[in-house]
Amino acid sequence: MLMLAVAMLWVGLLFAPSLRHGFSDYDDPLYLIGNANLELGLSPAGVEWAFRANLVAPDRTAEYWMPVTLLSRLLDHSVGGRNPLAAHAQNLILHLLATALVGGVLGRIGFPSGWSLGGALLFGIHPVQVEAVCWLAARKDLLAGVFSLVSLWLYLGCASGSRPLREWGAFAAFLLAMLSKPSAVSFPLALVLLDSWRGHAFVLPRLQDLGRSLVTKTPYFLAGGLVVAVNFANQQDIGGVGGEIRAPLLWRLEEGIIGYVSYLRSLVFPVDLAVVHPVSATAPDPRHVAAAAAVLLSLTLLLWLGRKRVPGALIGWGIFVGLLLPLMGFVAFGRQSTAERYLYFALIGLILLALTATRTFVSRGALAILAGVSFPALTWISREEIKIWGTHVGHWERVLEVDPATPVAWALYGRALEVTGETQRAEFALRVAGKLRPGNAEFHLALGAFLIRMTRFWEAAAELERTVTMDLGNPRAHRELLVALEKSGQKEALRAATVRAQGVRVRIYVNLAAEQLAASNLGPAMEALRSAADALADAEAVASRALGNPARRADLLALEELLKPVTGAEAALARGLVCQLAGDFRRAAAEFATAGADARWREEARWREAVARLLAGERERAIRLIDGSAGASAQRAWQQAQTRLGVEQERPAENFTPKP
Numbered sequence: 001m002l003m004l005a006v007a008m009l010w011v012g013l014l015f016a017p018s019l020r021h022g023f024s025d026y027d028d029p030l031y032l033i034g035n036a037n038l039e040l041g042l043s044p045a046g047v048e049w050a051f052r053a054n055l056v057a058p059d060r061t062a063e064y065w066m067p068v069t070l071l072s073r074l075l076d077h078s079v080g081g082r083n084p085l086a087a088h089a090q091n092l093i094l095h096l097l098a099t100a101l102v103g104g105v106l107g108r109i110g111f112p113s114g115w116s117l118g119g120a121l122l123f124g125i126h127p128v129q130v131e132a133v134c135w136l137a138a139r140k141d142l143l144a145g146v147f148s149l150v151s152l153w154l155y156l157g158c159a160s161g162s163r164p165l166r167e168w169g170a171f172a173a174f175l176l177a178m179l180s181k182p183s184a185v186s187f188p189l190a191l192v193l194l195d196s197w198r199g200h201a202f203v204l205p206r207l208q209d210l211g212r213s214l215v216t217k218t219p220y221f222l223a224g225g226l227v228v229a230v231n232f233a234n235q236q237d238i239g240g241v242g243g244e245i246r247a248p249l250l251w252r253l254e255e256g257i258i259g260y261v262s263y264l265r266s267l268v269f270p271v272d273l274a275v276v277h278p279v280s281a282t283a284p285d286p287r288h289v290a291a292a293a294a295v296l297l298s299l300t301l302l303l304w305l306g307r308k309r310v311p312g313a314l315i316g317w318g319i320f321v322g323l324l325l326p327l328m329g330f331v332a333f334g335r336q337s338t339a340e341r342y343l344y345f346a347l348i349g350l351i352l353l354a355l356t357a358t359r360t361f362v363s364r365g366a367l368a369i370l371a372g373v374s375f376p377a378l379t380w381i382s383r384e385e386i387k388i389w390g391t392h393v394g395h396w397e398r399v400l401e402v403d404p405a406t407p408v409a410w411a412l413y414g415r416a417l418e419v420t421g422e423t424q425r426a427e428f429a430l431r432v433a434g435k436l437r438p439g440n441a442e443f444h445l446a447l448g449a450f451l452i453r454m455t456r457f458w459e460a461a462a463e464l465e466r467t468v469t470m471d472l473g474n475p476r477a478h479r480e481l482l483v484a485l486e487k488s489g490q491k492e493a494l495r496a497a498t499v500r501a502q503g504v505r506v507r508i509y510v511n512l513a514a515e516q517l518a519a520s521n522l523g524p525a526m527e528a529l530r531s532a533a534d535a536l537a538d539a540e541a542v543a544s545r546a547l548g549n550p551a552r553r554a555d556l557l558a559l560e561e562l563l564k565p566v567t568g569a570e571a572a573l574a575r576g577l578v579c580q581l582a583g584d585f586r587r588a589a590a591e592f593a594t595a596g597a598d599a600r601w602r603e604e605a606r607w608r609e610a611v612a613r614l615l616a617g618e619r620e621r622a623i624r625l626i627d628g629s630a631g632a633s634a635q636r637a638w639q640q641a642q643t644r645l646g647v648e649q650e651r652p653a654e655n656f657t658p659k660p
Helices: 002-020 028-033 036-040 044-052 067-080 085-109 113-125 127-134 136-156 164-178 182-194 207-216 218-237 249-268 286-305 311-327 340-361 364-389 392-402 407-419 423-436 441-453 457-470 475-488 491-518 522-537 539-544 550-563 569-582 585-595 602-615 619-626 632-648
Strands: none
Touching: 002 085, 002 113, 002 127, 002 364, 028 136, 036 044, 036 067, 044 067, 067 085, 067 136, 085 113, 085 127, 085 136, 085 340, 113 127, 113 340, 113 364, 127 136, 127 340, 127 364, 136 164, 136 182, 136 340, 164 182, 164 218, 182 207, 182 218, 182 311, 182 340, 207 218, 249 286, 249 311, 249 340, 286 311, 311 340, 364 392, 392 407, 407 423, 407 441, 423 441, 441 457, 441 475, 457 475, 457 491, 475 491, 491 522, 491 550, 491 569, 522 569, 550 569, 569 585, 569 602, 585 602, 602 619
């Protein structure tokens, strides 16, 4: 126990400085800082969101369907609010727990206490673990690792015979790991390999034993496959599958082969660690792929030849390879080629390999020297890595040292430099990001927004105009452009940009309504349609004829189809809004009249019918309907309709003919 306490103290003191860190400027703003759902805390509504996000409907504030990870983030907010201390404390506690569990797992495998604690300490202090512990957005890797270790520890406790409680506990812990991060799906492969452990010794399993072991893991594979299927579908919904480079499978597998060797290098020589290792825009060099494959095959052959003397080493290698399989290119998620946090749990495979090989081939004296050199060296490297994670500027400088051609690193480096007041260097960094990825609107948007803050409005307007041309549906780009044009006094350009921005707003709200209707959420869909109608009612937006192109007409036809099976006054009101957006004002008026039969919607339906009839040319009837509707929304819509008639009196509205 004393040795365990010393190991825990070592790891705790090493990572204690992370408690003073703030939020990272990479992913944390989306998933933590700007995530309004976290305000719910561990309330019933918060728990419901954690389980529904990316299951019932796509949610970009959650990376996957991972309710356990989201619950832990809600806990952070309940305890510490927007202060990152609580979140960093939870990360540190989880890492200490994982370190202790590694020692317990190694002990149950059959290693003496000293060896088990050495393996646990190696797990706890290795520099590749710094990313998962110091980066709050990487909580999912920590949780998946901890629950996988709990499952492994309970499973190994069943080796001496059937113990149903532990067996069910191991399966439950695996489910929690899957609900923390779906990459834990390959964990059952580790259990299959560890089934070869018998009587405190490893033996290579026979084929029939492997088959029997695979059959007993059927519940694990089925549960894991189901969670992966849900996440794959939702990643497609939110654009996560494929990342920035939708590369062919062979290309991704070649990247994976190189990635394995890269991971081995990082574990043996932990230098050039960085939070971003972007996918290459070109296929891997065949020579690099061949060299990496040769290294992997040679190592596998060497371990196979030594299987009789140290079978545990071959099993450890198999566990390492198997645990990383979901992250090595079969499915492209995000923009990463490799990431140190992916090694958090997989490291146990190489620890098993190292311990079994060392016990066989290294003398006690040499082992003492090796431990006396490696543990302090790894601690020092980890300490320096933890320092780098403490500052945004230093953090991105490290990424750019590793790969100077990483555009996202240049963009975030520029933002970090601006915060420190180094505006000239910040502008340089932002311009480099745009040059490295000239077709990426986000990098040009960042530069344009920076130029606005520097009061260089004419330059900002030119940059933001390029941004809008690249990404017409980006609402922030339109907002920033309007600011730049207004501040620079470009009145005609401002008017044209306002017209265009209003048209884009209509499109965004129409798409949002379609998403909500597809999820059977009529109320939110109604709000989106009202917002679309308000945007279109603006005189400048009307002049743009924003919905006159075939793409918009297709959107509205899709909405019409979604609304067909829905009945009731609210659905009639929604159909009226769709017809109004399309310019079919007579049909809109008829739908509004239907909705007005329900007292709940009568007031809104009445004035919307009046506006629709006015636009359809039925002025007398419209005036009779609008009388008595003194609400601000009604009066505003009436005035906008009159303005619209003045603008379009020589251009009759196109008829909208929905599908029969």
